[in-house]
Amino acid sequence: SRSVLCVRAFSRTYATATSPHALVFIEHRHGVIDSGSLSALTAAEQLGGQVSGLVVGGPDHVHSVVDKVKMLKGITSVLHSTSPQYVEPLPETLSPLFEKLLSNSSPFTHVVSATSSTAKSLLPRVAAKLDVPAVSDVTSLEHDPATGSTTFTRPIYAGNAIATVRAPGSVAIKFFTVRGTAFAAAASQEGSNAEVKAVDAVEVSDSPTQHLKTTITKSDRPDLGVASRVVSGGRALKNAETFASTLYPLADALGAAVGASRAAVDAGYADNSLQVGQTGKVVAPELYMALGISGAIQHLAGMKDSKLIVAVNKDPDAPIFQVADVGLVADLFDVVPELVEKLKK
Numbered sequence: 001s002r003s004v005l006c007v008r009a010f011s012r013t014y015a016t017a018t019s020p021h022a023l024v025f026i027e028h029r030h031g032v033i034d035s036g037s038l039s040a041l042t043a044a045e046q047l048g049g050q051v052s053g054l055v056v057g058g059p060d061h062v063h064s065v066v067d068k069v070k071m072l073k074g075i076t077s078v079l080h081s082t083s084p085q086y087v088e089p090l091p092e093t094l095s096p097l098f099e100k101l102l103s104n105s106s107p108f109t110h111v112v113s114a115t116s117s118t119a120k121s122l123l124p125r126v127a128a129k130l131d132v133p134a135v136s137d138v139t140s141l142e143h144d145p146a147t148g149s150t151t152f153t154r155p156i157y158a159g160n161a162i163a164t165v166r167a168p169g170s171v172a173i174k175f176f177t178v179r180g181t182a183f184a185a186a187a188s189q190e191g192s193n194a195e196v197k198a199v200d201a202v203e204v205s206d207s208p209t210q211h212l213k214t215t216i217t218k219s220d221r222p223d224l225g226v227a228s229r230v231v232s233g234g235r236a237l238k239n240a241e242t243f244a245s246t247l248y249p250l251a252d253a254l255g256a257a258v259g260a261s262r263a264a265v266d267a268g269y270a271d272n273s274l275q276v277g278q279t280g281k282v283v284a285p286e287l288y289m290a291l292g293i294s295g296a297i298q299h300l301a302g303m304k305d306s307k308l309i310v311a312v313n314k315d316p317d318a319p320i321f322q323v324a325d326v327g328l329v330a331d332l333f334d335v336v337p338e339l340v341e342k343l344k345k
């Protein structure tokens, strides 16, 4: 069972309690807002103050994203900045823009983003430059307007303990990243009073890092990170061919995304992007099917918050059965084809 760890945190002092005003970094790809950013918005709204979205990118997509962001529930203003350097943003090219926005006259008390690859390198960089704390992978928060302190919970030790950390009111700007599965996605609403403001880009001429190319894994199946159903396979699937021929028909019959254990990924049965767990993706779908997965603690860290967990395993003592709502001790190569036939009917 989970234990709760309380950690007193942060002692930097130079501000008094003010009404919260969050700056939320809104990530998007080709005009589509990342679902993690929508969860970050919901978390920011829970601070109880103003919420500004920040959209950066090239001229092709920024304005269409801004139009979508200003319609999101909870948004009070949208800042946007356009530069060729922001088409594929790097921490080195984006951090000067954040530093400008967070300079002495800044109204912002919190900087919020999804726990994404970009934000994981960007936010700590900016926080370190400003010498303020950053809290990552937050699953809940509570802001105290009287003291200006914000208390966060975040999973540690692969989700086996929950740390409670507090950034006191004396910290001028609190940075945090949000675990997407812990906060609902902000919804769109009719009508918007949100103010929209352009911010000049801060061009970086001597970035030590340059973006060369992005290779996106293409799939006709739902995105693993946001799918409501996930069918995952483990080492038991034997090889890449049987992984595909066994799991994909079931995923297709259920309209599910495909996931994999690290053993299956390391053995080359499935792409890296499908790994679920501590060092893979964290998912919390309505239905998670674990097929031929033992249920190692590092795998559970990525799926145990799923609403309904179904496990099929030959070993009645497999640890996956300790978290499963429905468990079947059976050979998956018998069960899965039968299930697919029944689903098709």
Ligand code: FAD
Residues within 6 Å of the ligand: 233, 234, 235, 236, 260, 261, 262, 263, 264, 275, 276, 277, 278, 279, 280, 281, 291, 292, 293, 294, 295, 296, 297, 298, 299, 302, 312, 313, 314, 315, 318, 330, 331, 332, 333
């Ligand atoms: P196994 O543990 O080998 O289990 C295979 C299971 O299949 C067994 O339970 C077996 O009974 C069952 N089985 C065999 N044949 C059949 C059949 N025909 N029908 C039904 N059942 C069958 N793992 C992750 O998944 N995600 C991570 O992010 C991750 N991160 C890690 C990080 C670190 C630092 C470390 C040290 C490990 C990490 N791991 C991760 C690895 C993890 O510890 C396990 O090794 C891995 O999850 C095991 O994968 P598996 O369950 O597919 O394989």
